[in-house]
Amino acid sequence: MQRFADLYLEIDRSNRRNDKLAALTRYFLSAPAEDAIWAVYILSGRKIGRTISSTQLRNWAAEISGYPHWLLRECYAVVGDLSETLSLLIPSESSQGAAPPLHEMVEQRLRPLGKLSPERQKEVVLQTWRELSTAQRFVFHKLIHGEFRVGVSRQMLVLALAKAAGVEPAVIAHRLSGQWSPTREKMRHILQGPGEGEVADENLPYPFMLAHALTDAPATLGAIDDWQIEWKWDGIRAQLLRRGGKAAIWSRGDEPISTAFPEIVQAGLALPEGTVIDGEIVAWDESASRPMPFASLQRRINRKNVELSFWPEVPVNLIAFDLLEIEGRDIRNEAQSARRTALEEIIRNSPGNLITLAQRIKIDSWDRLGEQIAQSRILGVEGVLLKRRDSQYLVGRPTGPWWKLKIDPYTVDAVLIAAQPGSGRRAGLLTDYTFGVWNDGRTELVPVAKAYSGLTDAEIAEMDRFVRRHTTERFGPVHIVQPVRVFELGFEAIQKSDRHKSGIALRFPRILRLRDDKNVSDADTLFTLEELLRSVET
Amino acid sequence: MSEDALISSREGGLYCAAGDFYIDACQPVARTVITHAHSDHACAGAGRYLTAAAGERILRRRIGADAAIDSLKYGEQVDLNGVKVSLHPAGHVLGSAQVRVEYRGEVWVVTGDYKRQADATCAPFEVVTCHTLVTECTFGLPIFRWRKTEELAAEINQWWRGNVAAGRTSVLLAYALGKAQRVLSLLDPSIGPILLHGAVQSMVEVYRASGVRLPAAEHANAETARAGKGRALVIGPPGASALWMRKFNPLSVGIASGWMAVRGIRRRRSADMGVALSDHADWPDLMRTISETGAQRVIATHGYTAQFARYLAETGLDASVYATRFSDAGEEDETSAEEV
Numbered sequence: 001m002q003r004f005a006d007l008y009l010e011i012d013r014s015n016r017r018n019d020k021l022a023a024l025t026r027y028f029l030s031a032p033a034e035d036a037i038w039a040v041y042i043l044s045g046r047k048i049g050r051t052i053s054s055t056q057l058r059n060w061a062a063e064i065s066g067y068p069h070w071l072l073r074e075c076y077a078v079v080g081d082l083s084e085t086l087s088l089l090i091p092s093e094s095s096q097g098a099a100p101p102l103h104e105m106v107e108q109r110l111r112p113l114g115k116l117s118p119e120r121q122k123e124v125v126l127q128t129w130r131e132l133s134t135a136q137r138f139v140f141h142k143l144i145h146g147e148f149r150v151g152v153s154r155q156m157l158v159l160a161l162a163k164a165a166g167v168e169p170a171v172i173a174h175r176l177s178g179q180w181s182p183t184r185e186k187m188r189h190i191l192q193g194p195g196e197g198e199v200a201d202e203n204l205p206y207p208f209m210l211a212h213a214l215t216d217a218p219a220t221l222g223a224i225d226d227w228q229i230e231w232k233w234d235g236i237r238a239q240l241l242r243r244g245g246k247a248a249i250w251s252r253g254d255e256p257i258s259t260a261f262p263e264i265v266q267a268g269l270a271l272p273e274g275t276v277i278d279g280e281i282v283a284w285d286e287s288a289s290r291p292m293p294f295a296s297l298q299r300r301i302n303r304k305n306v307e308l309s310f311w312p313e314v315p316v317n318l319i320a321f322d323l324l325e326i327e328g329r330d331i332r333n334e335a336q337s338a339r340r341t342a343l344e345e346i347i348r349n350s351p352g353n354l355i356t357l358a359q360r361i362k363i364d365s366w367d368r369l370g371e372q373i374a375q376s377r378i379l380g381v382e383g384v385l386l387k388r389r390d391s392q393y394l395v396g397r398p399t400g401p402w403w404k405l406k407i408d409p410y411t412v413d414a415v416l417i418a419a420q421p422g423s424g425r426r427a428g429l430l431t432d433y434t435f436g437v438w439n440d441g442r443t444e445l446v447p448v449a450k451a452y453s454g455l456t457d458a459e460i461a462e463m464d465r466f467v468r469r470h471t472t473e474r475f476g477p478v479h480i481v482q483p484v485r486v487f488e489l490g491f492e493a494i495q496k497s498d499r500h501k502s503g504i505a506l507r508f509p510r511i512l513r514l515r516d517d518k519n520v521s522d523a524d525t526l527f528t529l530e531e532l533l534r535s536v537e538t
Numbered sequence: 539m540s541e542d543a544l545i546s547s548r549e550g551g552l553y554c555a556a557g558d559f560y561i562d563a564c565q566p567v568a569r570t571v572i573t574h575a576h577s578d579h580a581c582a583g584a585g586r587y588l589t590a591a592a593g594e595r596i597l598r599r600r601i602g603a604d605a606a607i608d609s610l611k612y613g614e615q616v617d618l619n620g621v622k623v624s625l626h627p628a629g630h631v632l633g634s635a636q637v638r639v640e641y642r643g644e645v646w647v648v649t650g651d652y653k654r655q656a657d658a659t660c661a662p663f664e665v666v667t668c669h670t671l672v673t674e675c676t677f678g679l680p681i682f683r684w685r686k687t688e689e690l691a692a693e694i695n696q697w698w699r700g701n702v703a704a705g706r707t708s709v710l711l712a713y714a715l716g717k718a719q720r721v722l723s724l725l726d727p728s729i730g731p732i733l734l735h736g737a738v739q740s741m742v743e744v745y746r747a748s749g750v751r752l753p754a755a756e757h758a759n760a761e762t763a764r765a766g767k768g769r770a771l772v773i774g775p776p777g778a779s780a781l782w783m784r785k786f787n788p789l790s791v792g793i794a795s796g797w798m799a800v801r802g803i804r805r806r807r808s809a810d811m812g813v814a815l816s817d818h819a820d821w822p823d824l825m826r827t828i829s830e831t832g833a834q835r836v837i838a839t840h841g842y843t844a845q846f847a848r849y850l851a852e853t854g855l856d857a858s859v860y861a862t863r864f865s866d867a868g869e870e871d872e873t874s875a876e877e878v
Contacts, residue, residue: 015809068852079681089681427806
């Protein structure tokens with residue numbers, strides 16, 4: 001625990017990628033395998049399972065610190081992170097004993113916690129608080145809550161382990177994929193030297209290759225003929241593995257999701273032995289010839305077993321866009337164009353229509369990309385993907401070979417009407433904004449969206465000062481703001497909602513820009529949004 | 539608090555009607571007592587100033603050479619229109635003072651900014667018993683508990699050593715008056731050369747002239763930067779420009795401020811190192827001080843005043859808030875250069 005907490009704090013403090021990488025590598029080279037495996041488990045985003053509620057923790061902390069609940073809430077408003085707030089409030093004079101090793105902490109304390117009576121749970125937590133320093137307590141709370149965002153990407157974890165093991169990152173990524181138990185043996189397996197034929201002989205997916213968002217003009221990418229252009233579907237990224245007489249589907253989160261999509265597994269059985277296809281599973285509306293909303297796919301994922309009767313309700317399709325393995329041979333090092341040709345061949349020869357080939361958008365000039373993207377909404381796609389035809393299939397999110405280009409969001413001009421303190425990096429700053437648009441009579445601003453992101457740090461600081469100077473009323477942490485500033489908000493979708501006063505809900509609202517050039521009276525009305533909703537629904 | 543209180547809150551600052559003087563006036567008034575020379579407490583334009591003798595040079599540097607400044611030794615008493623006024627060490631920065639005001643047997647103490655942690659660059663805080671305590675509470679929430687000065691010093695020196703090993707120059711941002719000198723006093727000069735930003739250096743000179751012993755340090759210019767490349771520690775003000783910092787590349791940036799105790803704020807400032815070294819009292823010291831002064835009435839200024847007063851009221855004290863123009867500073871201040 002001591003070593004892991006130090007690692008956490010070192011990474012957390014550092015702004016430099018190389019320093020983080022070095023700290024991780026040092027940790028993996030020095031930590032006992034039984035502890036290191038838990039570090040891998042946690043840092044790769046796996047959850048220990050929440051065993052204690054925040055309310056329980058808060059109550060116990062209030063009890064042993066002697067501070068009233070309202071004061072805890074005020075502290076939280078400044079700190080913006082409950083784990084940290086509690087760690088700072090628990091008396092440290094009582095510190096005694098030494099922190100147990102990480103594996104002991106997880107296996108003997110955290111995991112069994114759920115089965116204990118509330119009294120015993122409290123004893124264990126209070127005992128642990130006594131043994132830990134303030135900083136260690138913070139990490140302990142993060143472990144309990146399983147929200148371990150510390151700025152270690154999967155790619156960085158893979159690189160650090162690769163360095164520690166002295167093998168290629170791809171090998172590590174592969175060793176980390178799929179489901180495994182956090183044992184000492186597994187850690188030894190992760191850190192072992194280069195093995196032979198390792199990748200193909202386990203029935204595991206390849207690490208996924210991801211695309212960066214393109215911010216420059218597409219024309220900067222050079223000749224358009226060097227690029228393969230595809231639609232970007234809003235579904236579940238997945239690999240279909242046809243190996244050893246079986247077929248399996250894995251999601252990008254290295255989760256096996258075969259049970260959710262039995263019909264695709266079945267279709268996969270018809271592929272030649274030794275095939276791995278990369279693609280996107282979408283819920284497909286045959287009659288409209290476009291994908292159904294993402295939410296319908298989620299219904300499938302959330303079910304443990306999909307009965308046959310469920311199939312017609314949310315029909316699915318695997319849109320295949322890459323081929324990673326053919327006849328048992330890993331072809332990720334071959335060019336995109338060659339893999340595409342092989343993929344086309346495979347799909348052509350496969351029976352049924354559940355696995356379809358991702359359509360290539362063929363245009364001869366970047367100038368025409370815009371009109372293609374403009375069709376995205378009609379087709380129900382998120383935008384386009386640009387893939388260099390000579391690129392290999394790499395691990396993670398390399399810069400250069402793959403780009404994604406999303407369609408412009410819908411926009412609305414709305415007025416800032418309230419703000420409250422943010423969390424994390426925005427702790428203590430009033431950065432969680434509520435925006436409103438005019439009602440029909442333009443007599444009242446109706447809240448339509450909360451947005452947190454989209455401003456620069458300088459703008460956030462300016463907004464914080466602005467809100468404080470223009471607060472008309474306060475309800476706890478919520479500052480009601482004089483309605484004088486207009487913002488352009490972007491959002492991805494609009495839906496009816498009974499839960500919102502406005503009757504509508506915006507998906508992924510964020511701030512596109514400050515519109516100080518606009519008067520409050522210029523802001524949009526609810527009617528505009530309702531019109532948009534109607535146009536989307538028809 | 540009614541207007542007939544011995545000290546009340548006015549637009550221009552805290553005001554003692556019986557003695558007809560202000561404390562830390564922020565408007566041009568006839569007479570003001572100054573708790574310390576930070577710009578949110580000492581403003582130019584007053585007719586006469588009264589300050590602790592130890593802080594006179596600094597105040598003069600801040601508000602102008604020809605200001606009418608009277609000074610008092612710590613503990614020395616003066617009579618202002620029948621009101622007895624004395625100044626007592628606040629431990630915040632060199633020359634910082636608490637103001638003790640006595641009139642017809644009633645004693646008020648205005649703490650100004652203060653701390654009770656070790657600081658070799660100024661006189662240590664003195665507990666002054668009183669009936670009413672007007673206290674700062676910049677860090678008036680229980681999440682703020684400072685570590686010992688020695689531990690923080692060790693942390694700074696360890697960071698510096700680590701940077702030397704990695705071939706990076708260390709740039710430590712600390713408020714030019716007070717914090718920078720305290721930091722300087724904590725550095726281990728055997729690690730490497732110490733350089734000072736101009737704004738810091740001029741205050742260091744005032745400190746030295748006032749008799750405070752500090753490690754040797756040079757002005758940070760292109761030449762000393764080059765000579766100390768990868769080894770030096772440079773102390774600069776929080777508002778130092780990126781352009782200024784660039785001449786020390788490759789560098790590691792540290793910030794010394796009480797706000798660094800909060801991870802979110804630390805991350806927002808995106809320094810390589812944040813050390814929670816503050817010249818303000820933390821929560822336990824604020825509580826201890828109130829109890830030791832024996833005050834039955836406490837008035838909070840500066841910081842988390844509403845929360846602080848509410849908590850005190852719940853513990854049975856007569857607690858209230860005086861709005862000052864920085865009353866929201868607890869939340870806001872870290873974006874400004876002052877304190878902290």
